[in-house]
Amino acid sequence: MMSISTGNVNQYIQFVERVYRTGQGNILAKLVSLRDDHVANRNLRSSDIAALVEGNCVSPLDELIITHLSCVKALCARNYMEAYDHQSACVAVVTRILSNQKEENWCLPLMYTACLDLRLVAQQAELYNPSNGKILEKAAESLLGCFRVCAADNRTTDADTKRLGMLNLVNQLLKIYFRINKLHLCKPLIRAIDSSPFKDQFPLAQQITYRYFVGRKAMFDSDYASADHYLTYAFENCHRKSMKNKRLILTYLVPVKMLLGFMPAKILLQKYDLMQFWDLVSAVKNGDLRGIDRVMEEHEGFFIRAGIYLIVEKLKITAYRNLFKKVYTVQGTHQIDIACFQAALQIMGQDDVDEDETQCIVANLIYDGKIKGYISYQHKKVVVSKKDAFPPLSGL
Template identity: 30%
Template sequence: MKSLTVAAKGRDSTRDATFALCNLIFKYCFEIDNLRLCGNMVTVTQQQLTRIKHFPKADQVMYYFWVGRLHLSQVKIGSAQENLRVAFDNCTNKNWKTKRTIFTYLLATSLMLGIFPHPSLVDYFGLTAQFGPLIRAIKLGHIAGFKSALDQQRSWFAKRALYIHLREKCEVLVWRSLFRRTLFANMRDRPKLDSTKPPVLTFADLLAALRFSSQDNTIDVNDVECIAVSLLDQNYLRAYILHSSSLLVLHKDVKYAFAPPFIT
């Protein structure tokens, strides 16, 4: 009760303290790992959102931050990223510690959508050690490197409830990058391929790439097909599987076949 009194202090009315009180409840719910009330808080504040800009900037920033985290916990990655972006854009540079915390979650959700920030921005917030190796592994399609980068920072990510989300959502991006690099390697090594036909990837080439990237020789053709189906099902790849020839036939326009996942 004392916390609620502090939150309302200096406000003209209880209504003026709406988002401050809401932010306190969000904070406590996350601290005790009980988010059932958070959904109710979002519902209660919906009518007030039309006039949120009339509330103190700090209340606005923290509200969007907590809603972003709530949506992340609900695996609503796009909505989480949008709310965290609003919080980040409205947080002043004077509040560097708060802005760094917001950026940590904004960076994580952006990676899950296949959006990569400029390295200088990651470095500015002192997050290169945590995210740098992870970003490189995703871009290179390095499966073993991705798992190693995550595991080396496991306690850091787990403390912020990011480890499982990054593991589940970013691994598919690693596969996508690996398929793309395998195709470009084939096009470079086989320049005389008929350009009038759609590009293809053989399961044999993908199997070799997956085994090399993961450093796991137990991967077989069934795993290749499962990964390909997963990429297709999640719209990370525009192609179809030709089972009779064990081929992955891609869209003729390679840029479209591997279009950025965040626009799907």
């Protein structure tokens, strides 16, 4: 690759043709990567790339080289929309190459690189030419072209099947859909992977990324048990030295665990620099509703950027449970006046809560299984079970 970093267009063409003829997918991927050293080679930025390539290279490699070098040239000029158009064309060429190759998949690394670069260029184009996500949405359509080619390979036992490339593409698409807030488009992709006979054969790194996004989607769908399952897998299998990634996973796993009644240890939050959650843990445990409001106000920016503000707000339900347990303990009886719970809420800053709202909160807690009992509306009392009236919360 050193010669390509300093060579001319003709040498570059010869190198591309040689690795293509010999089926060296990983090297070919580097030769069309926008993140490789050859991108800095000024000799590859001719004023008329097409004229130099056409006639000197077989099809479809001529189109691959022209679109790639044109994209490099546009990026160097900081023309991100033009770069996006060229990279989109490059992915279209890669899609045709994949489609024309029967019973072989050595070009999958080329597809991975071209599709990743398209997403990254689309993000830059969106940044400098805001389109409310339209550029990224168009990029996703290009990636779906590759996805369909891979999914159409019906060989389910052959090591050369293109279906082995599906998860890499799905992860790229999930990143786009989360970025443009089109989570409903994730569902068919998730279904395709979960039904794939190769779902346990994909590289571990790809499986971790996939489960991270599927866990986040489950969290937004209020399916906290599934979110816990996927995010826990991602966290436990993420490399121990990947502190940044483990912290990112925990940003979503911690509130999910808390909603399920598992409180994180302080040492865990300290290790991954997530102490924003510690004061929240203390407030939830103590039923301190005013404290929860204070934490959410103090760390509002963090919770909003992570997209978990509304999820964290749901922790008030657990705080209600803990507050009412304190009332139950103080009263020392299994029949507690609604007025006692109302008074506790008012002490904790819920000044305007009335009797009906208090009953509603208690009813929701009973429905969620956080209180065992029933409301006697006639006597305006909550009658709780004599055994495990407030099922215990577990800790991490």
